[in-house]
Amino acid sequence: MTRLFSDYKTRIAIAIAAGAVVYLLLLILEDLLSLQATFLENHLVITAIVGASLFYIFEEVFLSFRNRQTKILNTIVDALQRISAGDLSVRLPESGTPELRRIGKLVNQIVGNLKEDIAKLEKLERVRSEFLANVSHELRTPIFSIQGFIETLIDGAIDDENVNRDFLQKAYQHSERLNTLLNDLIEISRIESGEMRMSFRYFDISQFLSTLTEEMQPIAKKKDILLEYRSDSHEVLVLGDRDRLRQAISNLIDNSIKYTDRGGKIEVGFAELPNSVRVFVRDNGTGIGEEHLARIFERFYRVDKDRSRSVGGTGLGLAIVKHIVEAHNSKIEVKSEVGKGSEFSFFLKK
Amino acid sequence: MHRHFEDLLEKLRSNLIKMGSLVDSQLDLAFRALHDGDVGETEKVYESEKKVNQFDNLLDQQVDEIMALEQPVATDLRLVVSAIKINHELERIGDVAVNIAQRVEPLKNYHGFVRATAILEMGDVARRMVHDSIDSFIHADAELARRICKEDDVVDEMNRQKFHFVIGEMKKNPDFVEPGAHLIVALKHIERIADHATNIAEDVVFLVDAKIIKHHAADNG
Secondary structure, three states: OOOOOOOHHHHHHHHHHHHHHHHHHHHHOHHHHOOOHHHHHHOHHHHHHHHHHHHHHHHHHHHHHHHHHHHHHHHHHHHHHHHHOOOOOOOOOOOOOHHHHHHHHHHHHHHHHHHHHHHHHHHHHHHHHHHHHHHHHHHHHHHHHHHHHHHHHHOOHHHOOOOHHHHHHHHHHHHHHHHHHHHHHHHHHHHHOOOOOOOOEEEEHHHHHHHHHHHHHHHHHHOOOEEEEOOOOOOOEEEEOHHHHHHHHHHHHHHHHHOOOOOOEEEEEEEEOOOEEEEEEEEOOOOOOHHHHOOOOOOOOOOOHHHHHHOOOOOOHHHHHHHHHHHOOOOOEEEEEOOOEEEEEEEEEO | OOHHHHHHHHHHHHHHHHHHHHHHHHHHHHHHHHHHOOHHHHHHHHHHHHHHHHHHHHHHHHHHHHHHHHOOOHHHHHHHHHHHHHHHHHHHHHHHHHHHHHHHHHHOOOHHHHHHHOHHHHHHHHHHHHHHHHHHHHOOOHHHHHHHHHHHHHHHHHHHHHHHHHHHHHHHOHHHHHHHHHHHHHHHHHHHHHHHHHHHHHHHHHHHHOOOOHHHOOOOO
């Protein structure tokens, strides 16, 4: 323990001075304390000893307090050094004087926030690299196919009338798939970057859904699927971006068509509530397993990769739907049972 | 702020958006009818006008009620004042849409002349200004509103160019005098639409930033 005054002569001088101060105080207060002058004269040495003891007691108390603070400050410095070296597992003691407690608390908060930010950044980085890997994979598949068909044609198949037309047709289909994929990618990046402004207007949801269902009929008919608009025809005004909603609901209907077998049924409609309407698209198709439900709105997530590619999905359709619905301050909900079908729904403000 | 007052303001805002939505699609109908020379479509424009007028009255009543019973201040007062002004502008745009629809009949046999004037190119800019001004109100987007104000000059310039083109055609061919006169009127209508859109945008800047920018008031301090 470092003493306040290490020189023993100074310490004796201070102890005597302290004794003298106590003695003088007693002199001043003698009337008040009703002490006899003789008592003081006889007890000069005692008062000096009391004074010296008081000095020592004061010194001990002061030193122990100062050492405690020094210890806390040292802990803080150690902790800050570890934090600056990148160790974020450090927690500071929230003890000592109110100021030290506040410092401890604030540093702990800063470290907590830093940890959260770093976790978020790491997640973003992971998502970004996964996304890039997925995009390059998805782009490569149709490009390789197109290259394959064209190479075969160049190598002589162009003169073979049995295959040339078929190969060109297939190359064209893959180029269309590439186009759809790029459009979806552009769309999703526009939505996610906030570049796309929503144009909210009131419009008649009944007319909107029945027209949209009608427009999708040719695609459903190709697969012998019964596509029906299931709600009343009376006018119900809702607030939303018509073009974006058209895109979202088309994606949902398109998905239902892809994952419903021939002869299946798809219903599109809305249910009116006091302040909102619930728009739904339901089918009696293959359905989605419970383990996949939480992830189907992620970009490029596929329940059945082979089937998804064979039906021409880009893996971005539902991610786009989710973004559009959320931009309407709503949430896309899905209920599904394998083998029985799925229902996607969301609410729109009236 | 008590619940009743909040509800009144929300209803006012919501009705203003409903009226904006109606005018937006009414304008779309009018321009499409002019472009296609489709007189049948103009009926929808006239029908829509009735609804717009109903909203005009409804909004007036709502504003009266809020002013008389709630005495709004600050932001709420700005919303109510802006609602009065935007309502008026929207109602005027509705009227102009009807005026444009009235030009469809006399111009239906001069399709080539209408297309050569490229009147719809100017119409598109004006319509987008109205569309964006409604968006700027819905999103309380003063920055977008300020951009709209700058576009008014583009429409004015287009109006001048197209006016000279129509006059030139009228001088060359006396058959074009009558449709030319109708086209000049239609051009004037479109120019007015852009003016109304600008006024709405200025009202939005007032609503959001509490700044008056009309007649370059901000420049003059």
